[in-house]
Amino acid sequence: MAARAWTGAHDGPPHLVACHDCDLLIELPPLADGAAARCPRCQYVIGRGAHETIERTVALTVAALILFVAANAFPLLTMRASGNETEATILSGSRILWDQDNGGLAALVLLTTFVAPLAHALAMLYVLVPLGFGLRAPAAADVFRWMGHVRVWSMAEVFVLGVLVSLVKLADMAEIVPGIALWALGLLIPTLTAAMATLDPDEVWDRLDRSVEMDADPVEAPRAPEAVRPDGEAAP
């Protein structure tokens, strides 16, 4: 589905957006579920139709979290050589780097393979679960905003490639057995991709705006005085 560029000749209540990559003003039509709208000028995906976004994203994030726990509870690879057996988990990479006095690398590996994926999943549930009931968790907007920045540093898919390269590299010299964690990680990647595809951040922001703060008096919904809803209705 192609979006129309704004020519100024359209009446009615258009949902006006600007392309993230080229700043073109575009009237975004309501999108069918799974449909994507591209910028007519630079082909950036300016919007995705993601219906039931909160329910689906929560379900997929819970699945991702379970897989993440499994990926950390079991060994990724086991190596047997000259009567010795070594197991490596996701965390043992950063632990050994730390033991080798390589704090910077240990932190980078820990951040990208453990902290960022976990923080991202937990933050998503923290924001979306109450929002499913029309409630806004404390500081939900800040958490959701910050989540967008954390996402870039979550590199589970790159890590899996790294584990596979290590597996092939060592298979020459020793007996290497892939563990349950590797399968869990293998399933985690499509689950995370699907969770990101069902997430419609615009819908979440809109609902955050309309939702009632938890522990707050439901009568007074704090609003910016000059704010006007995108559909033209006055703020309640």
Added chain:
Amino acid sequence: MSRQRTAAAEGMATCHDCHLLVAIPGGDDHGAKCPRCHSALHFRKPASLQRTWALLVAAVVLYIPANTYPIMRVTSLGRSQADTILSGVVHLLEGGMWPLALVVFVASIVVPLAKLFAIVHLLISVQRRSPKKPVERTKLYRLTEMFGRWSMVDIYVVAMLAALVQLGSLAQVEAELGAVFFGATVVLTMIAAESFDPRLIWDRRGPERPHRPPSARGAAEGRKPGRDAKTAHVRKAHG
């Protein structure tokens, strides 16, 4: 094409964090805040070119020791061997593991170099206000953003090998200084790509600024007040 309008030319800015399109009255984005998520609003990322250049130069400087220092040392039966990124690839080739050599070569050498060149090309073409191939350059930017992270593969390989090969005096793998520089290069190029504003590719006459406040412009073009709904339904920024 001539009738296509950009948000900046209309006095509107897209919030960088929540992507809300916000009208900024008066056309001065200084101190403007998003009414939805309270981030600072800008027509374009502030000092995008300077910041991207600075991060890029730092990344290039660190890329040199990342390739000249060894990234890991394998000690086996008293024999110690240190490998740089390139010698690691060569050893894989010598061992007949060419698919693996290809993966490591692409992730650790092709991707970082291509990314550095791509960002330099984008920066220079924007500074020259080049009108050439904006669609292709925007796509190049998106590829740069998408594939830069894959350079981390070698860091993970070093971490996994170090974690697995711990047989005391028999065999040991240790991360070396080159890996630290390489990790820093990857992080810096990722932040550099993030600081670059792809909309600058489309701003032919430098960063766009609204000529007049949008309401004044609507009136000047003789529109009926009620018909100027394009900006009316867009929220105004907090001052």
